[in-house]
Amino acid sequence: MAIDETIPRLGCGRSIDEAWAGIKQPPTAHENGCVQCRTARASLAKLAEATRTLRYNDAEDASLRPHHGVKDAIMNLARAEVRRGNLLPAYQADQGAITISEQAITSVIWSGADALPGVRARRCRIHPAPDTTDGPRSAGTANISVNLRIAVASSTDIPGTAELLRQRIISMITAHVGLNAGAVNITVEDLYDV
Amino acid sequence: MARFRAKGTAAAMDEREPVVLARLDDLDEATVVARAQDGNLDAFEYLVEAYQGRLFRLAFRMLHDRGDAEDVVQDTLVACWRKLPLLIDVQAFSGWLYRMATNRCLDSLRRRSSHAEVVQEPATLQITAEASTEPGVVGDPAREAEISCEMDGLATALLALPPEQRACWLLREIHERSYAEIAATLKVSEQTVRGRLARARAQLTGKMSQWQ
Numbered sequence: 586m587a588i589d590e591t592i593p594r595l596g597c598g599r600s601i602d603e604a605w606a607g608i609k610q611p612p613t614a615h616e617n618g619c620v621q622c623r624t625a626r627a628s629l630a631k632l633a634e635a636t637r638t639l640r641y642n643d644a645e646d647a648s649l650r651p652h653h654g655v656k657d658a659i660m661n662l663a664r665a666e667v668r669r670g671n672l673l674p675a676y677q678a679d680q681g682a683i684t685i686s687e688q689a690i691t692s693v694i695w696s697g698a699d700a701l702p703g704v705r706a707r708r709c710r711i712h713p714a715p716d717t718t719d720g721p722r723s724a725g726t727a728n729i730s731v732n733l734r735i736a737v738a739s740s741t742d743i744p745g746t747a748e749l750l751r752q753r754i755i756s757m758i759t760a761h762v763g764l765n766a767g768a769v770n771i772t773v774e775d776l777y778d779v
Numbered sequence: 780m781a782r783f784r785a786k787g788t789a790a791a792m793d794e795r796e797p798v799v800l801a802r803l804d805d806l807d808e809a810t811v812v813a814r815a816q817d818g819n820l821d822a823f824e825y826l827v828e829a830y831q832g833r834l835f836r837l838a839f840r841m842l843h844d845r846g847d848a849e850d851v852v853q854d855t856l857v858a859c860w861r862k863l864p865l866l867i868d869v870q871a872f873s874g875w876l877y878r879m880a881t882n883r884c885l886d887s888l889r890r891r892s893s894h895a896e897v898v899q900e901p902a903t904l905q906i907t908a909e910a911s912t913e914p915g916v917v918g919d920p921a922r923e924a925e926i927s928c929e930m931d932g933l934a935t936a937l938l939a940l941p942p943e944q945r946a947c948w949l950l951r952e953i954h955e956r957s958y959a960e961i962a963a964t965l966k967v968s969e970q971t972v973r974g975r976l977a978r979a980r981a982q983l984t985g986k987m988s989q990w991q
């Protein structure tokens with residue numbers, strides 16, 4: 586590995602890294618006087634220019650994109666292996682049970698959060714509340730507990746916003762899913778600048 | 780705010796607030812990644828759209844073959860979908876994706892060198908070099924031709940670098956990844972990354988001065 590860490594040096598003893606680091610600044614006294622440094626600066630500046638052009642041209646070049654079939658194949662596979670999370674019991678009757686996917690409830694929760702300014706809802710885990718996991722129950726009475734991670738705008742009043750979000754989540758879950766959100770735990774994992 | 784008002788109107792008509800998610804463009808990437816982690820296909824598709832071009836350009840400049848580059852993009856993003864729930868730090872998403880893509884490129888080159896007779900055809904080089912320089916340069920035809928010639932030269936010189944040096948150079952200079960991330964990607968020290976970059980630059984400038 587030693588060879589890997591060796592940085593090439595110019596004849597005058599300066600490393601090519603030092604010459605590179607300085608190409609955006611005016612030449613130093615040594616660089617003005619040293620033929621090798623002047624040559625190195627000139628060729629590194631030319632490389633820097635060519636690099637910028639390559640970066641720009643490649644990014645703009647419509648032919649340097651994968652064929653659209655690539656994205657189709659990726660999305661087909663993702664749809665075939667879609668993850669809907671846990672299935673939660675929503676309603677139990679003598680004739681059978683109704684379950685609802687964690688993902689369906691999560692969409693309702695995200696939607697409730699998205700309408701609140703300064704809140705971005707991230708990962709969401711939903712569990713059946715422990716005291717309702719077995720035994721028959723009637724519609725509208727199943728309890729779930731929600732664990733939601735959010736990012737909030739840096740200027741936001743965190744406790745006030747989190748409480749408002751909790752109330753919205755509880756009412757939206759009742760309105761759309763017919764379940765009771767017994768516990769809504771909110772974790773603020775990040776702040777973002779507006 | 781228009782979004783909020785529209786929702787208010789709808790809620791008044793229906794009593795229930797409709798289930799409408801924010802436009803993904805209005806969210807930060809970490810939030811989109813988190814939603815894809817929870818299985819949201821729209822969020823994942825948004826990420827595929829955002830990254831497929833970048834990953835393709837990396838793979839194409841590494842492998843110089845469209846089909847192989849497309850395979851890398853597809854493998855990387857499929858692995859991304861499968862492993863996403865395991866990603867702990869959403870902020871690390873792009874570095875994680877670049878790491879998977881880079882390692883797939885290096886694997887692909889190792890497989891190639893084990894069936895030794897894959898040689899780069901000069902004709903293919905010509906076609907891609909032309910394709911990669913046509914747009915984006917406007918104005919003076921003489922300067923255009925000069926730039927186009929430089930780009931051909933740089934793209935060709937890149938292919939002569941050892942794969943790991945090429946990866947270092949592309950990740951740093953074209954994709955602007957950090958030294959720490961490149962070091963983690965290639966499982967080497969940052970000092971090694973700096974060494975490889977310096978040697979890549981020395982070799983590239985050497986080749987460029989030959990064209991004059």
